[in-house]
Amino acid sequence: MRDPDKPQQIIDAAVRVFARKGYYNSRVSDIAKEAGIAAGTIYLYFRTKDDILVTLFREKMTEFVGTVRKAIADEPDAVAKLRRLIHLHFELLEGRPELAEVVQVEQRQGQKFFRGASAHEISSYFALIGSVLEEGVAEGRLRPTLPVKIATKTLFGAMDQMATSWVLGKRGYQLADTADAVADIFLQGVAVR
Amino acid sequence: MRDPDKPQQIIDAAVRVFARKGYYNSRVSDIAKEAGIAAGTIYLYFRTKDDILVTLFREKMTEFVGTVRKAIADEPDAVAKLRRLIHLHFELLEGRPELAEVVQVEQRQGQKFFRGASAHEISSYFALIGSVLEEGVAEGRLRPTLPVKIATKTLFGAMDQMATSWVLGKRGYQLADTADAVADIFLQGVAVR
DNA sequence: ATAAGATGAATGGCGGTTCAGTCACCCGCC
DNA sequence: GGCGGGTGACTGAACCGCCATTCATCTTAT
Numbered sequence: 001m002r003d004p005d006k007p008q009q010i011i012d013a014a015v016r017v018f019a020r021k022g023y024y025n026s027r028v029s030d031i032a033k034e035a036g037i038a039a040g041t042i043y044l045y046f047r048t049k050d051d052i053l054v055t056l057f058r059e060k061m062t063e064f065v066g067t068v069r070k071a072i073a074d075e076p077d078a079v080a081k082l083r084r085l086i087h088l089h090f091e092l093l094e095g096r097p098e099l100a101e102v103v104q105v106e107q108r109q110g111q112k113f114f115r116g117a118s119a120h121e122i123s124s125y126f127a128l129i130g131s132v133l134e135e136g137v138a139e140g141r142l143r144p145t146l147p148v149k150i151a152t153k154t155l156f157g158a159m160d161q162m163a164t165s166w167v168l169g170k171r172g173y174q175l176a177d178t179a180d181a182v183a184d185i186f187l188q189g190v191a192v193r
Numbered sequence: 194m195r196d197p198d199k200p201q202q203i204i205d206a207a208v209r210v211f212a213r214k215g216y217y218n219s220r221v222s223d224i225a226k227e228a229g230i231a232a233g234t235i236y237l238y239f240r241t242k243d244d245i246l247v248t249l250f251r252e253k254m255t256e257f258v259g260t261v262r263k264a265i266a267d268e269p270d271a272v273a274k275l276r277r278l279i280h281l282h283f284e285l286l287e288g289r290p291e292l293a294e295v296v297q298v299e300q301r302q303g304q305k306f307f308r309g310a311s312a313h314e315i316s317s318y319f320a321l322i323g324s325v326l327e328e329g330v331a332e333g334r335l336r337p338t339l340p341v342k343i344a345t346k347t348l349f350g351a352m353d354q355m356a357t358s359w360v361l362g363k364r365g366y367q368l369a370d371t372a373d374a375v376a377d378i379f380l381q382g383v384a385v386r
Numbered sequence: 387a388t389a390a391g392a393t394g395a396a397t398g399g400c401g402g403t404t405c406a407g408t409c410a411c412c413c414g415c416c
Numbered sequence: 417g418g419c420g421g422g423t424g425a426c427t428g429a430a431c432c433g434c435c436a437t438t439c440a441t442c443t444t445a446t
Contacts, residue, residue: 048437190378220401232403
């Protein structure tokens with residue numbers, strides 16, 4: 001009679017705890033308390049503390065990419081898709097501040113050690129962005145000589161930094177309000193001259 | 194007869210160790226071994242392990258910003274300055290891969306806990322970028338309506354992501370070779386239409 | 387009654403920090 | 417010039433608190 005959404009509750013609790021104190025400064029017992037269960041119970045569902053972070057990140061990232069992929073499919077052209085993607089990137093983070101905190105800050109700590117673990121999920125987001133850029137080039141709306149990989153990283157980096165600044169700045173403004181400005185700069189930057 | 198550059202040796206050793214294993218996974222004894230001294234000696238020069246990271250980061254970041262500031266002063270206009278800044282950002286990291294590893298990856302860990310400690314150094318880099326953008330607007334080469342803060346973060350984020358990808362990708366190519374492409378995208382993105 | 391899930395006190399080891407001791411060097415005195 | 421004692425950097429073994437993980441025991445559903 002293992003509770004089927006206990007792992008989910010643990011992950012959700014972990015998101016809140018990691019957001020508050022950071023991965024390395026969070027105790028497994030903190031997560032347990034937050035989830036309203038005993039510390040030992042966590043080990044019925046996760047092998048180690050690392051496993052919680054890896055699972056959390058995998059799950060959230062997969063969900064994130066899936067949501068974005070679905071949403072932009074409706075858009076008529078690559079430029080519209082990119083605009084939608086940027087908006088969505090910001091809106092999704094803004095709507096879940098604690099998740100944003102973890103993804104923006106904790107992921108980084110992880111990058112060094114969970115590199116392998118999350119590489120697949122991250123690269124699928126890069127692949128999504130890259131494919132939209134390719135599409136834009138094919139449509140003739142983006143520069144034919146555009147170095148797509150570099151443009152992908154540029155856009156991701158720009159969005160990411162906006163999000164990080166917003167998180168570190170205690171979220172004192174609406175992140176999504178900056179989406180148009182970012183899109184304007186990037187889209188003009190990659191457009192045909 | 195306290196050795197006046199012992200702290201520097203410790204910091205340099207710490208850079209190498211943190212680069213290899215990450216801050217939280219580095220032992221103070223590892224740093225000592227790397228520096229060829231006893232663990233206890235570190236505590237003659239630094240209060241805590243955290244203190245090493247904070248000092249290291251402050252020092253490297255201050256030096257970095259100073260170098261960039263000096264170098265771009267020679268350039269004739271804001272656009273040339275930005276190009277030079279982007280090149281230099283990449284060259285400086287590329288020339289010191291271990292430092293790059295620490296700055297790109299460890300900075301992130303720090304951000305959460307040493308936020309206050311490194312805030313000044315980071316924001317001075319942002320201020321530098323921002324002032325060049327302002328200058329470009331005043332010169333009439335960049336859009337008069339450019340949201341400078343957002344453009345600053347966009348550029349920093351783009352460079353930062355390029356550097357992070359390069360570090361995580363085991364530095365399998367020349368980072369500086371990508372500088373022109375990044376500059377092309379950004380500069381076209383912020384230029385007057 | 388049974389078994390599976392849940393508990394949380396106990397364990398074990400890790401690692402930052404300390405500190406009693408060592409060593410090299412300097413200075414003043416004979 | 418040699419000697420003795422003082423100084424302070426340096427050492428590294430030991431300390432000690434912390435916390436991930438375990439497991440004997442308890443709960444609860446059927």
